[in-house]
Amino acid sequence: MEIKKLLALLLAATMTLSLAACGGGETSAPESTTPAETGTTETTPAETGSAGGNLVGVAMPTKDLQRWNQDGENMKAQLEAAGYTVDLQYAANDIPTQVSQIENMVANGCEVLVIASIDGEALGTALDQAKAAGIPVISYDRLIMNSDAVSYYATFDNWNVGVKQGEYIVEALDLENAGDKTYNIEFITGDPGDNNINFFFDGAMSVLQPYLDAGTLVCPSGQTEKQTVATANWASDAAQSRFENILASYYADGTQLDVVLASNDSTALGVANALASSYTGAYPILTGQDCDIANVKNIVAGKQSMSVFKDTRDLAAKTVEMVDALMKGSEPPINDTETYDNGTGIIPSYLCEPVVCTTENYQELLVDSGYYTEADLAS
Ligand code: BGC
Secondary structure (H helix, E strand, O other), rough: OOOHHHHHHHHHHHHHHHHHOOOOOOOOOOOOOOHHHOOHHHHHHHHHHHOOEEEEEEEOOOOOHHHHHHHHHHHHHHHOOOOOEEEEEOOOOOOOHHHHHHHHHHHHHOEEEEEOOOOOOHHHHHHHHHHOOOEEEEEEEEOOOOOOOOEEEEEEEEHHHHHHHHHHHHHHHHHHOOOOEOOOOOOOOEOOOOOHHHHHHHHHHHHHHHHOOOOOOOOOOOOOOOOOOOOOOHOOHHHHHHHHHHHHHHHHOOOOOOOEOOOOOHHHHHHHHHHHHOOOOOEEEEEEEOOHHHHHHHOOOOOOEEEOOOOOOHHHHHHHHHHHHHHHHHOOOOOOOOEEEEEOOOEEEEOOOOOOOOOOOOHHHHHOOOOOOOHHOOO
């Protein structure tokens, strides 16, 4: 009896393993998966089964942040309109999930992979498999580091995103004419495993550092280093609690907070929540990036000063052009061969242009262009 049971168990285990190896099993949700993300596998069995030489794998980091939903939807729609079949997967910000999704894409016969990585250093084995299978990899928005499997990079001009945030602050406070006047500033950026923070944060600092050096900008918390002001997973709640601490420790005596450099909207949202709960002084200038709906509402309500708009329709369109060229054996569009070295050499890139969004132009930029409807932005 015991031996029979053991054999049955072994058989079951072998079947599970071989199913997983074929990629036929459903993507299992890791424990950290939020309910909203369980079942976010957007591949239908028909799609995975129809690898007729035109299957494109699109790996997105998470559904938690609005922009990745838009990126995924835009790319899927545009790729399908161009005649491709799409295996679109979201990984709930869980690295092992993303690795196995990419492994399945390789096993299922995807001919091009488009990957927005959770952690740009953590996809090693999956990328090796793609390379061994001769599948080109397009790094999407975030650069995948230290892998020679990466063929192209489609993104926005990330340095310029930071520069625009820095310039906005300089102009809003008229720092060039500040004289002896000083302003208090605090900083927050995103996930340390996201190569983009090196461009967002360093780009902003390239504009702001001279004013810190001159003493025109003062950081009461002393937290000015990128690693210190980073936010795991770009999480709003982590941003909120860090700022609640900062406000309690350095501003509770009535010290005025004049400006917060936040690298993106999810962190800016956390800062705005902390300000709402723990700060009564004059509202500071607060930057952001992405024009997420909650943040555009905050801009309209005077709780965030600006966001940097990165039109995901443009990035998706450019990526689709890249995929199409790779599928047809022609040269993908690139406009930068200098900026993005992933540790194995320069990755040929296409950089889309980011645009500053404020109360002045959000209507034209976001509503008139059809990115959002009036109803999306209604409070
Ligand atoms: C993207 C930003 C986004 C952030 C958090 C970055 O890599 O470039 O647009 O706000 O990730 O998802």
